[in-house]
Amino acid sequence: MTTASVMLVTAPTVQEQVDGVGFHEVDPDTPQLRVTDLGATRGDGVFETIGVIDGHPQSLTSHLERLAASAAMLDLPQPRLSVWRAAVQAVLAAVTPAPEMSVKVVLTRGEEGAGRCTGWVRVAPGPDLSRARADGVAVLTLDRGYRADVAETAPWLLQGAKYTSYAVNMAALRHARREGAEDVIFVSSDGAVLEGPTASVVLRLGDELVTPGTDQSILPGTTQDRVFRFAAEAGLSTRARRVEARELTDTEHIWLCSSLRLCAPVRRLDGRDLAVDHDLTARMLSWLRRVHD
Numbered sequence: 001m002t003t004a005s006v007m008l009v010t011a012p013t014v015q016e017q018v019d020g021v022g023f024h025e026v027d028p029d030t031p032q033l034r035v036t037d038l039g040a041t042r043g044d045g046v047f048e049t050i051g052v053i054d055g056h057p058q059s060l061t062s063h064l065e066r067l068a069a070s071a072a073m074l075d076l077p078q079p080r081l082s083v084w085r086a087a088v089q090a091v092l093a094a095v096t097p098a099p100e101m102s103v104k105v106v107l108t109r110g111e112e113g114a115g116r117c118t119g120w121v122r123v124a125p126g127p128d129l130s131r132a133r134a135d136g137v138a139v140l141t142l143d144r145g146y147r148a149d150v151a152e153t154a155p156w157l158l159q160g161a162k163y164t165s166y167a168v169n170m171a172a173l174r175h176a177r178r179e180g181a182e183d184v185i186f187v188s189s190d191g192a193v194l195e196g197p198t199a200s201v202v203l204r205l206g207d208e209l210v211t212p213g214t215d216q217s218i219l220p221g222t223t224q225d226r227v228f229r230f231a232a233e234a235g236l237s238t239r240a241r242r243v244e245a246r247e248l249t250d251t252e253h254i255w256l257c258s259s260l261r262l263c264a265p266v267r268r269l270d271g272r273d274l275a276v277d278h279d280l281t282a283r284m285l286s287w288l289r290r291v292h293d
Contacts, residue, residue, distance in 0.1 A: 004028045004124045005094040007087040012107050012119030013077035022083035025094060028122065037118055039108025043165025045118075046070035050088070051126065051223075051259040052101035056292045057088055058259065059222040063105070066162060066220060071107060073161040077117060079107060087121045100126035102260055106164065129261045133285055136267030136276045137256065138181040139196075141245065142172055148192035148242065151217040159217035169197035181268070183256060185248070192216055193243040199256035200224035202263070203243065204236075204277070206252075213240040223257040223288070230287040234280075253277045255284075262288045 011022035026032055039045035048063040057063075064081045071079050088103055095101070101123055108118045151159040172184045185201055186194040193212050195201055200221030203210045209231045214220045228238040248254065253275060254266040263284050265276045 002095045003098070004122070005091045006032065006123075007091045007094075007121045008032060009083060009087050009107075009119030009121065011080055011083055012117045013071075013079050015077040016116055018080070018083070021086060021090075022080065023087040023090065023119075023121070025090070032120065033118070034111060036111050037108055038110060038112055039106065039118060039164055043163065043167070044074070045106060045108030045164040046074060046076065046162055047104060047106040047164050048162060049259050050103040050105065051262070052092065052103055052123070053289050053292065054099060055092060055097045055101075057092065057103055058288075059226065059293055060085065060088060061293075062222045062225065063259075066222065067105060067107065070161040070163060073155075073158055074109075074163060076107065076109060079119075084119070084121070091121045091123045095123055098125050100260075102126045108164065126260055129264070132182075132261055132264040133281070134278075136265040136274075137183045138268040139183045139185055139254075139256070139266050139270075140176045140179055140181045141185050141187050141248065141270055142175070144186040144188055144194055146188060146217070147190045148188040148194065148216045150188075151215075160214065160219060162219055166197075172197050183264075183266075185254075185256075185266075185269075187245045188216070191245045193245055193248060194218050195221075196256050196258075199258040199261065199264075201243075202227055202255045202257055203247065203251040204253040204280075205247070205250075207235075208237045208239060210238070210243060211240050212243045216242060221257060223259055223262060226288055226291070226293070227255070227257050227263060227284060230284055230291075233287070234283065253280070255281070 006028040009023045011018040195218040
């Protein structure tokens with residue numbers, strides 16, 4: 001039974017010539033990345049993690065479009081999205097299907113001076129996130145250290161791009177775990193809710209689901225977008241706007257939404273227990289698993 005596969009993308013951007021289909025399968029247990037690749041030495045690249053439900057890559061178009069947007073922010077050449085799409089489909093066809101899998105798509109600037117980008121697609125079984133989905137997660141709020149408008153005032157900080165240097169995000173998660181929590185919600189220095197290290201934030205206020213807007217220097221959430229589509233069918237209104245940090249203490253319910261965990265309720269925030277709407281969470285999860293796009 002094959003559970004993991006890797007496609008090396010040889011024509012990841014318009015900068016490289018397409019030879020054949022633009023990718024080929026390689027041994028997932030054999031090293032493929034050169035130690036001089038700028039993705040490894042400087043974190044100079046972009047990526048996407050795509051959840052796969054019953055063999056279907058969820059929100060594939062949205063993920064590929066976000067990859068292209070991130071690449072543009074890093075001044076990388078334009079990705080060949082048709083090649084990436086075909087590589088994702090090929091890597092899934094190469095493994096034994098499982099109920100939930102994870103596909104990672106990575107594009108780096110390649111070796112310095114080589115004039116060629118590096119790209120690969122890897123599929124593996126998804127992690128078991130059933131406990132977080134069912135029981136919820138304990139979360140700390142942490143200051144991100146910049147204002148919510150930093151994407152406009154300092155675009156070189158690349159806020160809103162999904163780039164491969166996740167050292168700060170991982171450091172925040174390690175800090176949370178040392179403090180007895182499991183995850184983090186970042187807030188800006190001027191008091192706006194932003195996002196988690198690997199998730200979007202969704203709050204319920206009455207009959208409305210609210211998420212911080214992408215003008216707040218955060219990534220557009222692919223799963224958050226799908227949660228809002230579920231909400232429309234469930235009769236809940238939705239809105240993306242600036243969310244003040246103080247609203248986290250007033251909200252009825254909070255979820256962290258991402259491609260692999262789908263949606264996990266927040267059961268504790270900064271040491272304070274929160275109510276968990278198990279029924280709404282279960283309906284959300286059922287919709288996210290059932291509806292393919």
